[in-house]
Amino acid sequence: MKKKIVVTLLACMALCTAAAQQKRIALDELRDKIAGAWLGQMVGNMYGLPFENKFIEKEGNEADFPYGYSKSLAKMEQYDGAFSDDDTDVEYLYLMLMEKYGTEPTYAQMREGWMYHIRDRVWLANRAALGLMHYGYTPPFTGSMESNPHWYQIDPQLINEIWSYTAPGMVRYAAGKSAWAARITSDGWAISPTIHYGAMYAEAFFESNIEKLVLDALKYLPADDRYAATVRHMYELYKKYPNDWQKARAEMAEAYYEQEPEMTRTIWNANLNGACGILTLLYGKGDLQRTMDLGCAMGFDADNQTATVGGILGVINGGASLPDQLLMPFEGWTKPFNDRYINITRYDMPDASIDDMIDRTVDMAVKLVCEKGGRVVERGGKRYLVINPKAEFKAPLEFCVGPMPRxxxxxxxxxxxxxxxxxxxxxxxxxxxxxxxxxxxxxxxxxxxxxxxxxxxxxxxxxxxxxxxxxxxxxxxTKNIAPEADSILTNIRTMNEEALYKCWITFGKPMYAHSVDVIRDGRLNGEGSVFYSLAAHADLPKIDWFGYEWKEPRTIDMLAFHTGCLEEFGGWFSSVAIQYRGEDGRWYDVGKFRSTPELPESDDVFIQPHFVEYLFEFEPVKTTAIRMLLDCKVQEHWNKPTKGCSSFISITELSVYEKQ
CATH class of the missing domain: 2.60.40.10 (Immunoglobulins)
Structure with a gap:
């Protein structure tokens, strides 16, 4: 009898321990918090949009608070509801992909969704990733620093929050899945803000103390992580200047913008903008209106910070607690944003009822939690979701496609x-x-x-x-014979730096090489590897050429052209010709050639890949000189013709191979 009692007690103790390790949330509370995630992000996105990149050298003026929706009001009135932008529309896409493929879609399935639905209105690391997808890569190679020169930019922290509010309380799982998803566009320390925000989102279902949220989420980053150190610095500044956010912002901007290494010094830097978000959260103290104003005033890529932290506050407080003046700014609206989410940014993605988006997300969260060891229970006539907080994310088994060995x-x-x-x-x-x-x-x-x-x-x-x-x-x-050439043949030998710095450029200055000599130094990416064939200002497109000349004839049947980093307005080509010099000194086409992979199906900016190789093969030609002629593409930027800058080609390397 004593033995049975002991066994029973041990069993009860085990059950109590297991219960203590689990988390529980009522389904109606879960819905309210997921509503807060969506609505808080929509508020932040539309509130911050008019202030995107507005405050750089100095913070915004607190005397102008509250800023209000400003120019976004006209668009909300036009669409009679909320409208899509890149802070919410990619997450809407990810919801659709989870519904189509399951709670853990593969990288290949994510690539499929990106290529079909995302056809414009992406920038920096997102645009670079999309171009690499069209080239044939799958994530995470689309975000690797070897192929995506924008790997250090803000992009992943503004499109991945949904992985966490579909994993309520599963913080370790949310952090792992956020890291996995961030690698679609980014690499290195630039994925860390996404992980940190992801952990905060998942924990915010059960934790309302913002300081604790910020600090506890650091455990999901390596101790020596750059962004982890930045977050700790922001917390120190907050404690140093508890009532003076302007001083904290000034020290933050000096440390992570003014003193940022030139190679990664942009206004869209992930570490910099992540720091803005942390200061916004801390000084906002949970008040959504003040948090929105602070997020705008912190500056840099402001709408992304306001959207992300707005969603965190939405999870903490629930959608029902968000202020009516932000959710229903027009007379006659009786539901948040008139229950309308109008898609103006993504191809073939339907408009949605916001209530329906919330319900679908709740369904996905319940499904995922149950797949990871949780369950739905009923107590006292009320339904609860029991959560396994120890759940971990394991990447789906798949081959990932990137650059082949050279x-x-x-x-x-x-x-x-x-x-x-x-x-x-x-x-x-x-x-x-x-x-x-x-x-x-x-x-x-x-x-x-x-x-x-x-x-x-x-x-x-x-x-x-x-x-x-x-x-x-x-x-x-065979051996690359470009380094053995006696001279480089080109129409542009040095980059016009004056023309470059008049342009809207998106990379750190050390990226750009002054001389065309770099096209045969063997370096395919990184600092000083990229030559822009920028000449004096020219309004019209032009044809540039690159090639080599040898004293003795060579029998050539293959060229490899390596693209450099591309700007929003140019750097790529719309057509290619390959020519060799005949014995009579005249130039002749090599005839039909094969490109591996095939050249882009159009010259549109959104499908052009950075840092890739096009291999051109043709019938062998015996010659002392060979060259490629490239028709430079000029792209409108921000829907306006590019002015003050010549068209150009971005190139890192041109390799030449003889027939075996």
Whole structure:
């Protein structure tokens, strides 16, 4: 009998311990908080839009508070409700993708959704990622610093909050999923604000103390993380100047804008704008109206901060507590934003009832929580969602597609097929022969190729439960003979820096090289790698060319053109011609050539990729000189013709290969 009592007590203790480790929220409260997430973001987005990039050198004036919706009011009146922008529309897309594919869509499915629905109105890292998707990459390669030169910008922290308010109380899961999603567009320390905000969103369902939210969420970042140190600094400034946000803002701007390394010094820097958001939260003290005004006055990319922190306050306080003057600014509206979310930004995404968006998000949250060890229970006639706070996110098993190994005869190679999403899984070479001199070890190939050619291989990827198979073709080229050329052939030898700095440029100045000589130095990205063929001001497009000349004839059948970083208004080409010099000294087309991958289907800015290679193959030509002619594209910027700047091509490298 005593033994049975002991066993029963132990069982009860185990149940009590398990219950203590779980969190519980009433379903009606869950809905109110998810409503707060959507509505708070909509308030912040439309409140902040008129102040986007307005306050840079100095903060906004507190004497002008409350700023109000300003110019956004006219658009709300026009659409008789809320209107979409990039702080809410991508999350609406992500909701649709979860409904289509399940709570954990793959990177490949995310790419599909981006390419179909996002056709314009994206900038910086988002636009770069979209261009890389059209080139053929999948995330996370679309956000890697090797391919996406905007990897350090603000983009991921403004489009990923939904992963957290569909994971209420599952903070570790939300942080992991936010990191996974942030890598679609970004890399390195630039994903950390997304993780930190994601943790705060998930915890805000159960924690209302803003200071505690800010500090507790740091545990999901590495101790030596740059952004974690920035958040701690913002908290120190808040304590140092508890009643003077202007002084805190001044020290923040000096540290993370004025003193930012030139390579990453932009007004859209992720660390800088993340810091603005933290100060906004702390000084706002939970009051949505004041938080919105502070978010605008902090400056830089203000609408993104106001949207993100507005959503956090919405989760903490619930949608029903948000002030009517912000939710219903027009007479006759009886529901927040007239229960209308009008899509003006994304292709083939329907307008929505906001109530319906909220209900669909609640359904997704309940589904996800139950998949991760939670359940719905009923107590006293009321339904509750029981949550497993220990749930963790594990990236879906999938092959991710990025740049293939660049292999040349006699040059060492060290390349991995794996990435942040699948590096912990098992890789096996199941079919095909590797190039002579190259070995394979769990997804990594190393060695020195000995013979040029194409080598088809089949790889499998396994997590111990599921196995995937994918075919690849490895290309080994002959030696690049561009460095051996006696001269570079081009119409623009030096970049016109005066013309460059008159333009709307989006990269740190160290990115740009002064001389065309860099197109054969072997460096494909990074500081000083990119040549812009910018000449004096020219209103009309122009044709630029790049090539090489040798004293002795060469038999050439392949060129590799590497794009550089691209601006919003130009840097890419609309057509390509390849010419060689004949024995008579005249230039002739090489004839039909094949591009791998195929050239973009249009010259529209939104599908152009940064830092990629186009490989051109053609029938061998024996010549002492070869060149590429590129028709420069000039794109309207912000729907206005670009002025004060010449058209140009952005290039990092032009490689040349002889027939084997």
């Amino acid at each position: 292999m040349e005869v006699g040059c060492p190679v060290d390349y991995s097929f794996s990435c942040a999403a699948n590096r912990d899984y098992t890789w096996t070479l199941t079919e095909g022969a590797l190039p002579e001199g190259v070995a394979f070890d769990n997804g990594r190939i190393t060695g020195t190729p000995q013979r040029a050619g194409r080598y088809p291989v089949t790889l499998t990827l396994s997590d111990g439960k599921k196995t995937l198979t994918k075919h690849f073709e490895l290309l080994v080229r």
